[in-house]
Amino acid sequence: MKVRKLRTAILVVLTLAWVSGAGLLYAAETQDPTEPKAGGVISIPDRMEAEEQAVTRTVEGDAWYDRLQFSGVVEVEAAHQKVEYDDPEQENTKENDVDLATVELAVDARIIDHVDGHVLFKYEDDEVFVDEGFITLSGTEAFPGYLIAGRHYIPFGYFDSHFVSDPTTLVLGETCEGSVVAGYRIGDDLVDISVGAFNGRVNKAGDDDTVDSFVAAVVAQPISFLTLGASFTSNLTSSDALSEVVVDADEDEEVDPIADRVGGWSAFVTLEIMERFKLIGEYLAAFDSFNAGEIYDVEDTKERKPSAWNIEFGAVVVDSLELAVRYGGSDDGGADFLPETQYGAVANWGFFDNTNLAFEYLHDEYEDDAMEADTFTAQLAVEF
Template sequence: MSIFKFLVTSLVILATFENVYANDIQDEISAIKARLNQLEQIVNKQSETINQQNDVIEEKSKQIEELVQNSNTNSESDDGWFNKIEISGVTEVEAGYNDPDDGESSSDIVLATAELSVAAEVNEWVSAETVLLFEEDDTDLEVDVAIVTIANPNKPWFVSSGLMYEPFGMFETNLISDPLTLEIAETRETSVLAGIEHNGFSGGVYVFNGDLSEKGDDDIDNFGAFAGYMQENENSSFAINLGYINDIGDSDNLQDVIQDNIDAAAVEYSDQVGGFSIDGIFTYGPFNVIAEYIMATDDFEANELTYRTGGAEPEAFNIEVGYSFNVGGVPMTAALAYQGTDEAVALELPEERIIGGLSAEIFDGTALSFEWAHDDDYSDSDGGTGEFGGDTITSQLAVEF
């Protein structure tokens, strides 16, 4: 009987425990469902917030696209004129020591060049350029170049007018000093030039009223012509140019000397003397060779430009070799040139010049250069000093931007 009571009691206790456990599980499931509902509400709210943020982002993206389109439209319109202008410049500071054929030696530090250029593409047909220049002890601040060019973008022709350097001589060099060819041929005048450029060929003609007035005339009677060809390959290039001007006496250097001479002699400039130029440059790998020859085609009158007992027929040449290389990652160029003149003693130019130099691009757009030049003067019988051995050493710091 006691066993029976024990079994009954055990079954009652077990049933009671199962009911309690079942109730606990049901309560836990209800709590989990409530938590899931709460989390679902939170997620829904976050999804709604994210959708709102996406809508804002999409709207801002559209606004940015509209701003970019408006900016591009403005840059192509007259309001974007500043986008069509390019400003560049050169500053060159030089220190030099000169030991001439005769006389005392001298040394100086000068601002050799301060140049500022403003170029504008007005439209697809018209461009313009203005250059300001200052050279200490040589050129006061002035407008050096001011050109307007009209060119058909679909055709090879162009027309330029304004204050420009005539395409008579190229005067290329790797050195600090200008070649002697520039000293007898560089010509800057207000001109009208018409030319073509097509498949490496170039050519044209130009006219201007020179500063030297032939027999008192003040007319547009100066003219010139030029032609050239250039070709570039993967590892080499070459260019050759020919030029003619009907009065080399109007070149900048000759003009000053001739004007002083005819003023002193109280005479008029008699006849124009033509000039001829030929130049070429060839590059192959790190080497380049430059050659140029300039000559007058006739004699000047003795009271205009003298040589010995008569008039001069000046000429000049330049032959130069350059080599480019790297030292420790620094680009460098070494160059050696042989230059000369004939019948140019009245221009105070040497008869022969040997010149060498070395330049290094020490920073982007910044070069440090050194140069040595040895000049030999004309003989006594030619009107010179007869001295041999004039030397000049020059260093230059140049910055281009």
């Protein structure tokens, strides 16, 4: 049944892409493409592009202040959410709020040619912390290799999105860890291959606290409007969100023991037409199953093999107005960790340079119809 629903959704999205493309073809040919919107999901390609721009920028002088570059984003959100439970003993809830959602300040320093430093300070959930801090060693045109060492988002998953809210694939797989990643680009970024090692925050019982987790990824752009790739991690359990739902975890310990580490894999494809229409598809899953009671709930009697998918189609209608739809979901996502079905729409209006106003609606349905949620979000974001 779930496979049938997924196939139907893919057909709907592809049909919408074709119909919208035919209807807006003339507009796309006569208008300039818009700049990327401020705010929203920060995907792996967004992070890679920002790092590339920082590494390749021109330094105007030898003074220390000539070698520094500052950038950042401020996001303010207003949200309303209604949650309904299938269990009559649980009371339905309504919540709404307006608050500062995120502040990011990035500092990039050119040390010498081919050596750069990066630090990203972040405010989120009433906390200020260092989200990223790493050193990049970049190669030459003759040898376009690179090495990234420090705390950063490992190259697992792709997580491209038009939306303010994270796709289910990102929730399941995004991993920010201290790591060393080496990569090599072939044919002027035609293919990017990377491998790395990190010490995951979750290890199996009896293991020492060592660097014994690995990641590998390949991204290819065979033609200008098509990007596809795949990635692997030997320790999916250490992703930022999944590690938080490992049960019986001792908060005083850095390592949360489970019977065995579970790896994961991801595959994605993005299709862009005339820089106006974009179709995104990604699937991310665990290689093996967790034992019953290891994640979500200690009293859970089912083995769990979580997976997630996300499909989006976006179109720039006029100038700075982008409309997009999403269909996503998960298997073995638990009663409240990942929605079994997710769909919604978003409108992004870049009414000034580096300024975006987004209106988003998402509907989430969780496992066994235990819970449904409708969320409306308005986000004002500026990028500098």
